[in-house]
Structures are given as C-alpha cells and as structure tokens.
Amino acid sequence: MNEIKAENAALRKEISAKEVPGGSQEPGTSGLKDVKTLRDVVDEIASDVKCIEAHVTAEKADQPSKDSADLPPWASHHLISKDFRHYIPRFTEEGILNVGDIDLLEDEIPMFTSIPSEADNDSEDSLLVLKDADLLYQENGRIHHTKDYDHMRRKHKLLILRRGVEFGVDFTFNRPYVKGTDSIKFVFTLEGRRTAEYSHDMSFSLDPAIGVVEMKDEKPTKWLSDWNSYFNNINESTISVQLKTPPKCSIGRWIMKLEVRSQKSKYSRWYQFSRPVYFIFNPWWSEDGAFYSREEHLDEYVLAQTGTIYVGRGDNNYGGYNIVPKTAPIKWAYEQFAPDILECALYLFTHNCPRDKPLTVIERGDVIKVARRLSSVINFDSKDSDGVLWARWNGNHDDGEPPNYWNGSKEILQQYYRTKMNHPSRVAAVKYGQCWVFAAVMTTICRALGIPARPVTNFASAHEKLENGYTFSVDEFVDKQGHDFNTNVNHKFDEIWNYHVWCEAWMQREDIGDLFNGWQVVDSMPQEFCESIYPMGPAPVKACRRGHIDLGYDVNCLFSQVNSDVIQFQWLGPKKHKFLKVVSKKRIGKYLCTKDLNSHKPEDITDTYKTKEGSFDERQSMQNALVLAGLPFNRSNLREKDQEVIFKMAMPEAVIGSVFKYEIVIKNKNPTVQHSGSVWIKVYSAPIYYRRKCLTNFKLDFIVEPGSETRLPGSVEYDQYKKFVMQDGNMQVRYFAVVNNTEITHSNIGHFSFSKLRMTINILDTRLYLTRNFTAMVTIENPLPVPLVDGMFSIHAPGCSRIQKKLPLQGPVPAGTTASVNFELKPLMPGKIDIIANFHSNSENIMTNDGIDVEIMEVEPEIDIQP
Structure with a gap:
C-alpha cells in the first residue's frame, strides 16, 4: 500500500x-x-x-x-492469490508506456477476482472457493515454445500459448474437489470484441469470440474441434487441469473466467483472471493454418531472433545472366520476443485501419487473412495517416533515419507502437525504410505471431509500370536513331531493380488447394495499388513457378518480378511503339536467395520460383501466364537473336573511397569480318530505386578485329561520386551500342556496389556467463582519402541488456587508420547469442554492418581454493 x-x-x-x-x-x-x-x-x-x-x-x-x-x-x-500483482502505469513525457514496459508493484493484488453473485450469501457455503492458481509458466512455455517471450520471462509473467496444444493450470480450493458433486466450467472471451449475450447456464457458444468448456473427469479419447478440458490430477485441495483451444481459435488476448458449481447449491461462483492469456499460431500442430512439417527448421523460421538479409553488390565480371551475382550480407536482429513486439503485432491486424474494414473474429484466426492485412498496414500511406514504416527513395532523410541506419526491427516497432498507444490519432510511421527493412519488419511480426517466415532477395527484379495490367515484360525503348530512350525523364518506363527483398511466410492454403501449401510471398513495401490498398500476397511460390496467375493474392505481380522477358521497342510516341526484338529471357529473376538454415551463407532458392531458364517447363509457365492474362501466348516462342558481336561488362572489386572502374568488353565472333561502331555510356549514382544522378555521359567509338575482342575502359573518381552515392554504395552503368553497317544493337545495365567498410567485433573477456557483464570492442577502418570526422556505432544483441544504445566515435579517424570503441553487455539467457553492429557516418554518407556469435555459459564453475 x-x-x-x-x-x-x-x-x-x-x-x-x-x-x-x-x-x-x-x-x-x-x-x-x-x-x-x-x-x-x-x-x-x-x-x-x-x-x-x-x-x-x-x-x-x-x-x-x-x-x-x-x-x-x-x-x-x-x-x-499473491502470485500476480496488479499494475499501475508509469508515465514519461510522451504519456503512458505500454504494458510491456510497466514495472509491476509489490502490493498484494491478486491474479484473479471473484465476481459478486448470490452465492456470496449462500449459508451452506457448499461451493468451492478458489484460493490460488498456478499457470505453470515454465512447463507451458517449454511445451508451447514460448518461453523466450518477454512476457514469460518477467518477474510477474503473462501466459503465451500456441493454439491447438494442451496447456496446464493448477487450481487450489478451500477444500478437496469431489467428483460427481462439484463441477467446473471455463469461459474464454476474446479481448476487445463485442460478444453475444452470454448466459451462465450455457454449456456452449455459437459466438466465435466466446469459448465455453465444461470440465471432463477423464481425458477424451478423441478431441472435439472446439474448446476442451479435463482433469489431469487431483491432490487433496489442488487439481491439475488440461485445456485445449479449437484449431482455428482467433489470435489475440483472451480473458479467462472460471465457474464452480455444486449439486448441493442452486448457485454458482465465478472468478475472472486479471490478466489475459495470449493465443498465437502454432506451426508445430498439423491442424493449424501455419503448420510446418519439418520441426527442425522451426528453430530458424520461428524461434531465431537474428538472421542475415542479402542485398546486391553488383554483377559479376562480364555480367553473364547465368552467373550468380555478388551479394552483400546485412546482419539483422528480428527480436520477435522483445517487449511490445507481440502487442504491436496484435494491434496491427486488429485496430481499425482506415484503408480497410476490420478483420472479423473468424478472420483473426485465419493465417491467410492475417498475413494479407499485415502486408497492408506495415507500410505508411499518407492518405490514411497509418502504417508502421515510411518509405523514401530520394535520398532525403534529414527528418528521420536513413534506411541503412537500421539493423534490427525492435526499435522500429517499439517506436511505432508506443507512439500509437500514447497518441492514437498521431501519425506514428517510423522514418525511413526500403525493401530490406520492410521485409525484416514483416518477418519479425510473422515470427512473433507464430508464422514461419524468412526474408528472400530477388536479384534483377522487374518492376512494371502498370497501365494496362501486367504484361510480364520489361519494355526497353530506343528512338528512331536507335539510341536509348528509357532515360528520358519526361516519361515513366519499366525498370529492373538490381535486387528486391520481400518476406516469405509459410501457410496452408485451404482456400485455393493443398497443391499451393508452403511458402507464400508477403511483400509489405509500397509498390502499386492492389484492391485499393497496398497489400501484396500471400502469393503462393508454387503458383508462381507454374504460371498460375489467376489465383489472386497478386501472383501476377510476383510472376512479373521474377520471370519477365526484356523486350525492345522503337518509341514512336506515347502509347505508340514498334516491336524490335527480345533482348533477354534470362535477365530477370536470375538469382533468388535466403539465409541458409545452418549458416549465414545464402541458400539458392531460384528453382522454387521458376524452372531452369530457357527450358520447356519455364516457357510453358510463361505461356500459362500469358494465356491467363489474355495476352498473345505466341510471345513465349520468340527467341533472342544470336548476334555475332557480343557486348559484356566487367567491374572489378573496389572499396568506397577508391576509383570506380569498369570495362565494356566487345567480342567479334566472325572469323573474317572486322566490325566497328559506337558505345554511349552513362554512369549513375543509382541505388536501386532513387531518382538517378548522372555522373558522367560520353560516347566511345570502337573497332574489333575478326575473332578477337576489345575493351573500352572507364572510371569515376571519388570526388565525382562522393556527394551523390548513397549509403548502400550502389552505382549503375548503362550503355547502348550500335555496330556500323549491321542491325546489331545492344543495351545493358550493370549494377555495382562498393565493398563494405571493414569492421570487426572482438570480445575482451575470455569466458562469458549468464547475468555477468562482459566487454566487447568494435573497430572501424577508414578507407577514404579523407578523415572520418563523425560516425556512430549501434549495437543489437538479442538476449542481452544493452548498457549503451549508441556509441559515437571519440574523434576524427585519419585516412587509412582505425578507431575502436568499447561497450558492455549483460547476457539474460544462456546459449548462443548474436551481437550485431552498424556503423554510419552522415558527413561521408557511408555505412557498414557486421556481427559475431558468442556462447554464454549458464553457471560460472566454482573454484576450490585449497588452504
């Protein structure tokens, strides 16, 4: 008190x-x-x-x-009961903090309340009186794979359960339970939903927001597809009870009530538990819509709190379409079990989103409906002033953080959710993100709700400008002189992004058939409007592979991104053009990858989206898509022209600060004829989506002898690109070539990204123990020809309490030297933990990211000191 x-x-x-x-x-x-x-x-x-x-x-x-x-x-x-304490909110300058951060007071406020009734005046006092309850957090957490949630690790815990699996509760009464005389009934009500009028005499409910379960004396031989409960054990005045939810129980917070009756009394006594029970999806259960059969994979796709996202570093030398592009790993902290993350996930698909009507109670138990809603509400829409993350591609991030600043989802989701809780009408979107940030946040939300999820990167991703629907082609235009017209700023054209990242979520597809069970693409990054809102998915990957674009859920959008052809037209005016040739059937979607299950290396999953390029099955898939879209299916039979003069590009490795070099390689396959021509080259400071800044634009003439090759070198100095290259260090080289006295033309786009700055993390303590602070050191090397005058490290370590949130450099770092900063962490759980560090400098517009794994021992061994 x-x-x-x-x-x-x-x-x-x-x-x-x-x-x-x-x-x-x-x-x-x-x-x-x-x-x-x-x-x-x-x-x-x-x-x-x-x-x-x-x-x-x-x-x-x-x-x-x-x-x-x-x-x-x-x-x-x-x-x-004194097992749980009532909470009183604490306040900050921004208002009331969410329950995830509330300190619980030590006063004797119980975990359940007695609902006043006529039984209070029962002179016989024959009814059981509930004295205490044990929600068996440790045992239920182990069985339900929920022990790592912040709710389950607090001093005063909240119960998180996966639907469809038994969970246990122990109740202690004022006297022993008597079978045949005493009876117990549970009533669960979905929090925050209006429910039908409930009568205490009801033994069941037709309202999906109410679950009524009568206690059975024995375990049923066959579970009903409804709420179930039975006695597991009776020990004097304490009884052990097992309960189970229906397979399609709505996801969310449920209020639990307990009714006790007796044949010796005409009354009943009711108790309501003060805190809700959370029910989430269960990929371990075969009847759940999120079921994933290979249990060993769920350690990664549901329980792993860190991972790796792959972004583009450019094309390999000579830019061959069948060569795996270079990738740059970004270590990411998902932290789906952190405070407020589950609350935020529930809020996102249950609040009244201005864009669409609320999900019904039944839809809240449907993983398909939930995933689609999440794909819409994670991105910010200025028209509706709603959404978690604000996308921006123009490079102006002065009023927020640049996309490369982030290396974890927790800070983004906590900032959004706490703003919404304190100021519901305020725009809470976090600034700023791009595709990999959206995919990572979506992965965190899915894993928090129990949906297996992983980020996937598509290299050379098509992006059609929709006017007449999807045509599954990236249209390149040349003018009447044969010069590249796609760079004309007065018109919008299809694009090829050097990479695009989305989230895959695993689910069963009862709505369209079991054939399409498995991974589904759910892309939360704003692209084109679909059904008047911004969702994309869940699009079955298997449907994309077969060209079944008629199944809905934006399979046509997905197919376009991974399997479009590149076709060249002559520009004759707006909506007027002439077909010239098929440039490539292999350039788009040339490599799709995700993190390998057992390492931080990329796993090639291209074959899950499309069959081998150029194969009969791949062309059949394209024909299916064309027919279903009402397009000329004979386009699938068009072939690329075999040219006797071949153009390719080479871009050697380079670190930011050095000279960017490239070569156009021209090979003459004709053994007797010499060829000549011209190449127009433009180099852009072009991260994947930004409005490009042209750094250099010139023309080179060439002569290539019979059966030989020639190289046209080019370069861009640091002083030319340093003000324009964004923090991901991407460059783009576009070239268009014409061979004299022939019909041979060639155009291509080469993507390049500078190598990441070298950063290392070293642990300064020899052994690391649970709840013992340890010291680490992060070091950055400055490769620039100028000093680094500013810079900031940010550290993420799921499973640790972070002593310092941000670590600034102590002073300027001269060119070619290193600088280090020490920091402390306190492990909160044993086993392997990942430490992830970001470094960014606003003045020089550079960043890098890295991480290490460390092992935390549970108990420090005792040292026997002999006298």
Missing part, C-alpha cells in the same frame, strides 16, 4: 512539472490534455487506495466497511 502511495506522489510531482501557467504548452511536452488525463488517473488511484485502506481497517476490526461497495474490482476481498 505504501508503494502505491509513493507511486501516486511521484505521478503528482510529474504532473506539476508538466503544467504550464495559463494553459499554454511548452515545446516537448504532451500538452494540457495529457496533463488532465494524468490527473484523472492519479485521482482514481488515490480514491482506490482510500477505499482499500478503509476496507482493510474494517476487516481487522471484524466489521463491515461502509466503503466496501466502492472497492475497485481488482481489490475484491474474495481474492487470495
């Missing part, structure tokens, strides 16, 4: 600090409205405390309290 008073006094003091004379508002405060809200809360707390004090005093004197009727519901005198 004293601690409640102390908390109340602290709140009053904080309010006094917030108030501004005359009702004005100071910058940085939440305003007078919030102050009034705080006062209301504090006054309510003070009133509750006064009632409780009067009631306790009266109880000690064995007299009724005149204020007992005004007791707050959580302070009922029927409540005995």
